[in-house]
Amino acid sequence: MGEKPQSGGVWPTVKPFLNGGASGMLATCVIQPVDMIKVRIQLGQGSAASVTKTMLRNEGIGAFYNGLSAGLLRQATYTTARLGSFRALTNKAVAANDGKPLPLYQKALCGLTAGAIGACVGSPADLALIRMQADATLPAAQRRHYKNAFHALYRTVGDGGVLALWKGAGPTVVRAMALNMGMLAS
Numbered sequence: 001m002g003e004k005p006q007s008g009g010v011w012p013t014v015k016p017f018l019n020g021g022a023s024g025m026l027a028t029c030v031i032q033p034v035d036m037i038k039v040r041i042q043l044g045q046g047s048a049a050s051v052t053k054t055m056l057r058n059e060g061i062g063a064f065y066n067g068l069s070a071g072l073l074r075q076a077t078y079t080t081a082r083l084g085s086f087r088a089l090t091n092k093a094v095a096a097n098d099g100k101p102l103p104l105y106q107k108a109l110c111g112l113t114a115g116a117i118g119a120c121v122g123s124p125a126d127l128a129l130i131r132m133q134a135d136a137t138l139p140a141a142q143r144r145h146y147k148n149a150f151h152a153l154y155r156t157v158g159d160g161g162v163l164a165l166w167k168g169a170g171p172t173v174v175r176a177m178a179l180n181m182g183m184l185a186s
Helices: 011-042 047-061 061-065 070-098 106-134 149-160 162-166 169-185
Strands: none
Touching: 011 047, 011 061, 011 070, 011 106, 047 061, 047 106, 070 106, 070 149, 070 169, 106 162, 106 169, 149 162
């Protein structure tokens, strides 16, 4: 009596992946309008106030959510993979350390690895997000009119082959490794 039941099965393994993905997806729903404004500013369309006014006037409130399906897909892949793999890696490292807490350098290595895994898995969705957010800024004749993230991925493969889904993945992986080393190790 008084013994804690053994937790086994799939749930303890799957839980950090699902928690990470769900929290990232919720955050994306909230932050998407700000991200759209940021992208337009970075594309040289003016200040935050002028971009917001122009988007509302010319495209309506829905324009602030262009690319939301890709943002959600990105979180479902990148965040799920990085947070879940970090937990799996640290659990393995703790087991290898005979249950002792991990020193900072081992946590940092787990963070680096988890960041690389997440970025590799999430890179196609990240590419779709950028393409969907930037599509409305192109001249009308050059717009692709993506319906959703999967349409953007399909068009990307059709235009450049499967490997085009990882265009720009190198810097994305390096950025994710550094970011995750700092965030997850601490």
